Each structure stands twice: as C-alpha cells, then as structure tokens.
Amino acid sequence: MGSVSLKIGDGTARFRRATLCSSAVNILMLLSVLTTNLFALYAFTSSPKDHHTQHLLHHTQKNISLISEQVSLILREIDSSQKKLAQMEKELLGYESFDLSRPNIANELKLFLHHHQLPLGKDSRSGITEMVASVGHSCEKSADFLSQYMNYKVSGPCPDDWSLAQRLILRGCEPLPRRRCFAKTVPKVGLAPFPFSLWKNVSAKIVTWSGLGCKNFECLNTKKLSRECVGCFDLVNGADNQRFVKARSKNDFVIDDVLALGGGGIRIGFDIGGGSGTFAARMAERNMTVITNSLNIDAPYSEFIAARGLFPLFLSLDHTFPFYDNVFDLVHAASGLDVGGKPDKFEFLMFDIDRILRPGGLFWLDNFHCFNEERKRELTRLIERFGYKKLKWVVGDRVDAASGSTKSEVYLSAVLQKPVRV
Known part of the structure; x- marks a missing residue:
C-alpha cells in the first residue's frame, strides 16, 4: 500500500x-x-x-x-x-505541531507558522503542496515561552531576551522562528586588528551582560565556569595564555605535535564547547580556520570569541551539526562533549562528529573527564566501534585544584584518525 x-x-x-x-x-x-x-x-x-x-x-x-x-x-x-x-x-x-487556536499565542508566531501554498501546486519531486515554517518540533512543548519570544513590535526593537532564546534552545526548541524586529546593538568600539586581537583583552563595554550574574570580565575570571574555562577571559595573564603550547600534565598535548600527526593536511577544524576560543586562536596563528561551538552559559562566550576575530557558532549539542559530510580535517572536543552523562545521546553525538570529519582527519579528545572506570570503559568501547587509529592515547589521574577538591579524577586524552570506509 x-x-x-x-x-x-x-x-x-x-x-x-x-x-x-x-x-x-x-x-x-x-x-x-x-x-x-x-x-x-x-x-x-x-x-x-x-x-x-x-x-x-x-x-x-x-x-x-x-x-x-x-x-x-x-x-x-x-x-x-x-x-x-x-x-x-x-x-x-510539522503541519500539526502547534495548536494555533489556543489562547495567548502571539500573532507573529501564527503568521510565521502559517502554511503557504506552492504557486504551481504539488511539487513533483518532494510531493508537498505547502511550504512549512522551519521550527523545531520540540518548540511545541515550550509553546508559552515561544509565544513570549515572538511577542514583539514588528519593525521595532527586539526585546532584550537572548537568555529566553537560549532557554528555548536548551529545551530542544531549535531552530527558533525568525523574527521581524531589530536586535539590540552594542557598539563594538576598540576592536583590535587581526591577528593582534587574538591575545588582546576584550573590553566589557562591547558585550551584552543582560541575563548574566557577572557584569564584567574581572568577575568571570574569579569563577570556574567549566573544567576548561578557569580564568579563560584573561588573555594576558590567564592560564589560557600557555594552553596548547605548554603541557601542564601528560594529558595535555602540544598543538604542533598533534598537527604533525595529520601529515600537513590540517586546514579547517571544528571546536566543540571551545570556551573562550583559545584553541581556534592557536590554530589561527598557524593559518588554519576553526569554528567554535559555544552557548552563552553564564558568560558572553559568543561575543568574546567574535571580538578575538574568530568564528563562534551559537548551537546546542542536541542539534545536528549544520555542516556537510566529510568536510573537517580536525574536530577538537573536551569534557564539554559529555551530554549529561547519557550514553544514548553521547552515541548520537559521536556519530555526528564522525559524519563531519573527513577520512584521514583527526579527532582530538582533550582531557575528557571520566567520572569512573566504568565510564572510561564505555567511552573506550564506543570509540573502538568506529575503527579509528589511535595515534595518541593517554589515561591519567589528576587533582582538579581549581575546584578545591583533593580527590584524584580520571581524564582521557586521545588523538584518533578516521579510517577510510568502503
């Protein structure tokens, strides 16, 4: 049938x-x-x-x-x-993802989700007769927040609600619907020319602080925002100033050593959960382009990365990476790769990483925090399923001094090469 x-x-x-x-x-x-x-x-x-x-x-x-x-x-x-x-x-x-008849639905959301008939009738290739708006199906579960996001004055200034947009994204509501309003502008005064911008501290006046606890970079540098970002917004005196060029432990790989494993074929890369963009900065110094995926969790990561003259990508890890197959020479990821410790979600994520990495490309797993030995074994078994060649593989214990803990924790660092599959 x-x-x-x-x-x-x-x-x-x-x-x-x-x-x-x-x-x-x-x-x-x-x-x-x-x-x-x-x-x-x-x-x-x-x-x-x-x-x-x-x-x-x-x-x-x-x-x-x-x-x-x-x-x-x-x-x-x-x-x-x-x-x-x-x-x-x-x-x-998505024809019936939203019940637009219920109350409190913004008119702009109704207009955006309205079905548009194809001018020439049914499309012979796709079989569709209507164009449907591109909006995540999970948005229906957050319809109230979404309607609030779409409640604005047309051709007027957009509400200062980027934190609401990020909350929707973290609930799986992506892509978000487009809006017909003008986003708040922050004058970008005092930006340094490239490549001096890579290691020049960014002024707090050129980023948005609404919705954040800290209102300046001095405050952020006193906090541990993640395992990879402790004082990472201090580009002159912070620990990131030596990162990737000087090893602090056996789990830290020097960037030039890793690039040498690629045989000179590393040109473009993707950094997942890249903090303030230091990995991309080190690659830029070597005339290589890296896109940094980051959300603004407790800090203005996206604006900071852009101020350094680098490419930020505002996207959650639950979203399929918006890149074609086999395009990146290198994918770099640290503990931010872990999606809540859920094995199924992590497996989907690993397959998407494999999809965008070209055959012969490198997957650099940088100081991935393993909660216990069982977690390390699960990760090892998953990686071995892909048939990657282990160019570097180091498992080590270390004390996370920044967290104030004296307990030794297990970290895995590896450089893996994607095989050519037939």
Missing part, C-alpha cells in the same frame, strides 16, 4: 503512493463489474433448460457477489491507508 521515504537532512518527508497496486485493484474491480453485468444480462435474456443450469447460474452469481464485496473491502482498506499516510505526512512535516 505504498512506501514512505524520509529525508532527514532537509526536514522533508516524501511519500510514494502505491500507484501500481491501485491500478491493479481498479482493473480487478472493472473486470468484476463487467463480469457481473454479463451474467446478469445472460440471466435475464436466456431461458434456462433445466434446474441444474439455474442452480449453476445462481451459484456463479453468488460467487461474483462475494468477489465484489471483497474488492470493495480492499478498496476501503486502501482508502484508509492513504488517509493514514496523509496524516503521517502532515505530522512529519
């Missing part, structure tokens, strides 16, 4: 109708009707010679009636299945 073909990358769902089956059934129904009419004509125009002939004719008519009933039942089943397929198509394309 037809097959369903989903193409996840572009968010469309395509349905191939069971045209062959439908045609066969229609032919069968036509033959059944013709046969019935012929027998009926024969019954009314001929004079049966004996009782046996009448009985045979009656039996034949009864069989034809049963066949007609069966054909009708099949047609009803086909019609029901086609309705179910149409319903599935609507759900997969």
Whole structure:
C-alpha cells in the first residue's frame, strides 16, 4: 500500500503512493463489474433448460457477489491507508505541531507558522503542496515561552531576551522562528586588528551582560565556569595564555605535535564547547580556520570569541551539526562533549562528529573527564566501534585544584584518525 521515504537532512518527508497496486485493484474491480453485468444480462435474456443450469447460474452469481464485496473491502482498506499516510505526512512535516487556536499565542508566531501554498501546486519531486515554517518540533512543548519570544513590535526593537532564546534552545526548541524586529546593538568600539586581537583583552563595554550574574570580565575570571574555562577571559595573564603550547600534565598535548600527526593536511577544524576560543586562536596563528561551538552559559562566550576575530557558532549539542559530510580535517572536543552523562545521546553525538570529519582527519579528545572506570570503559568501547587509529592515547589521574577538591579524577586524552570506509 505504498512506501514512505524520509529525508532527514532537509526536514522533508516524501511519500510514494502505491500507484501500481491501485491500478491493479481498479482493473480487478472493472473486470468484476463487467463480469457481473454479463451474467446478469445472460440471466435475464436466456431461458434456462433445466434446474441444474439455474442452480449453476445462481451459484456463479453468488460467487461474483462475494468477489465484489471483497474488492470493495480492499478498496476501503486502501482508502484508509492513504488517509493514514496523509496524516503521517502532515505530522512529519510539522503541519500539526502547534495548536494555533489556543489562547495567548502571539500573532507573529501564527503568521510565521502559517502554511503557504506552492504557486504551481504539488511539487513533483518532494510531493508537498505547502511550504512549512522551519521550527523545531520540540518548540511545541515550550509553546508559552515561544509565544513570549515572538511577542514583539514588528519593525521595532527586539526585546532584550537572548537568555529566553537560549532557554528555548536548551529545551530542544531549535531552530527558533525568525523574527521581524531589530536586535539590540552594542557598539563594538576598540576592536583590535587581526591577528593582534587574538591575545588582546576584550573590553566589557562591547558585550551584552543582560541575563548574566557577572557584569564584567574581572568577575568571570574569579569563577570556574567549566573544567576548561578557569580564568579563560584573561588573555594576558590567564592560564589560557600557555594552553596548547605548554603541557601542564601528560594529558595535555602540544598543538604542533598533534598537527604533525595529520601529515600537513590540517586546514579547517571544528571546536566543540571551545570556551573562550583559545584553541581556534592557536590554530589561527598557524593559518588554519576553526569554528567554535559555544552557548552563552553564564558568560558572553559568543561575543568574546567574535571580538578575538574568530568564528563562534551559537548551537546546542542536541542539534545536528549544520555542516556537510566529510568536510573537517580536525574536530577538537573536551569534557564539554559529555551530554549529561547519557550514553544514548553521547552515541548520537559521536556519530555526528564522525559524519563531519573527513577520512584521514583527526579527532582530538582533550582531557575528557571520566567520572569512573566504568565510564572510561564505555567511552573506550564506543570509540573502538568506529575503527579509528589511535595515534595518541593517554589515561591519567589528576587533582582538579581549581575546584578545591583533593580527590584524584580520571581524564582521557586521545588523538584518533578516521579510517577510510568502503
């Protein structure tokens, strides 16, 4: 009764109708009707010679009636299945993700989610007849927050609500709907030219502090924002000034040593959870381009990275990376790679990393915090499933002095090379 073909990358769902089956059934129904009419004509125009002939004719008519009933039942089943397929198509394309009739839904959200008919009717390649707005299906679970986000004056200034947008993203509501308002602007005065911008402290006046506990970088540098960001906003005197060029422990790899493992083929990279962008800065010094994925969790990471002349990507790890397959020479990740310690989510994330890394490219796992030995074994088994070549592999214990703890913790650092799969 037809097959369903989903193409996840572009968010469309395509349905191939069971045209062959439908045609066969229609032919069968036509033959059944013709046969019935012929027998009926024969019954009314001929004079049966004996009782046996009448009985045979009656039996034949009864069989034809049963066949007609069966054909009708099949047609009803086909019609029901086609309705179910149409319903599935609507759900997969997001036609019924939101109940726009309920109260407190912003008019702008209704307008953005309104279906737009294709000007030339049904598209022959995708099978769709309407354009559906690009918005995450998980947004429906946060409809109140989403409606608040879309409640603004058209062509006016956008509300200062980036923290609300980030809250929606962290709830899985991405991509967010577009808005027809002007984002708040902060004058970027005093930006240093590249490459001097890589290691020049950024002025607190050129970033947005709304929604954050700290209101300046001096405050941020006194806090442990993550395992990779302790004083990371002090580019002159902070620990990041020596990071990747001077090893603090056996788990710290020097960037030039890692790049040498790539045989000179490292040009572009992706840094996951890259803090203030220091890894990208070190790569930029070597004429290599790195995109840094980071959210503004407790600090203005995105604006800070951009002020250094680097490329920030405001995206959660629950979102498919918006890159084509096999495009990066290197992917760098630290403990920020861990998605709440959930094995299933981590496995999906690892497969997406593998997807964007080219064959022969390097995956640098930098000081990944293993909570215990079992966690380390799970991670090791997962990595081994990909068949990567272990160019460097170091497991070590260390005390995280910045946290004030005296307990030794397990860290894994590795440089792995993606194989060529056939």
